[in-house]
Amino acid sequence: MKSELSSKKNIIKTASGILLLAVLIFTYACSSNKPEEIKAIEKIQEIPSLELEDYETFVTDSGKVKYHITTPHLLQYDKVEDPYKEFPKGGHIITYDSINVIKSEIKCQYAINHDKEKLWDLRNNVEAINEEGVIFNTEQLFWNEKEKRIYTDKFIKITTEDKIITGYGLEADQSLNNYEIKNVSAVLGVDEEMQ
Structure with missing residues (x-):
């Protein structure tokens, strides 16, 4: 009887070991660590989570309009790290200022807005x-909403x-009322530019 019980225990141990080994092999085989599959998963993050045509929005603070933004095409990526x-x-x-008077306008042919950094x-x-x-x-122009400043290191023309003032590099407040060109290359009277 003792030998029968010992034999059954051995069979159960062996079957358990085989089952555990099968589960481990199955788990390893199903887990994919292939570089091309990892790249495919990363590419999913590159797909926009939102795509809109003829987008228009008003950004407000305490019920007052701060910005009015329009674009023919918007892509939003919120599944990425940044x-x-x-x-x-x-x-x-x-x-706009606090009484809804326009302070400044900016137009461009391409833009990116980094949400976290503003x-x-x-x-x-x-x-x-x-x-x-x-x-x-x-x-190219950068607008840092947190620091309330606009800047560039590219060529700039101010009329x-x-x-007309031309040069390289600009530092300005976000309303563009207080500005400085870093390296002025020319200052022309408007009449001189016309000739």
Whole structure:
């Protein structure tokens, strides 16, 4: 009887071992660590979670409009480590003061808005206008909403009522009223530019 019981225990141990081994092999075979499959999963994150045509929004704070944003095409990526919105066909941003008077406008042909950093990267034929009518033209402009500043290290052309200033690099407040060109290359009267 003792030998029968011992034999049954051995069979159960062996069957348990085989079953455990089968489960481990099955689990290993089903888990995929192939580089091409990992890349496919990473590419899923590159697919926009939201795509909109003719997008328009008003950004408010305490019931007051801060910004009015329009774009013909918006792609939103919120499944990535650094969530962002892409404006592949550019856009138009209007900023307002506390009594809904337009402070500035910015137009561009391409933009990215990094959500966490609250940083806009505006590119390609960027044109900004402040409330005094001063026009800023460049190929790339950064707008840091947290720091409330606008800047670039690219070529910049500023057109005022009576002169045109060109140079490289710009530092300005976000309303573009207080600005400085880092390296001025030319200052021309408007009449000189026309000739």
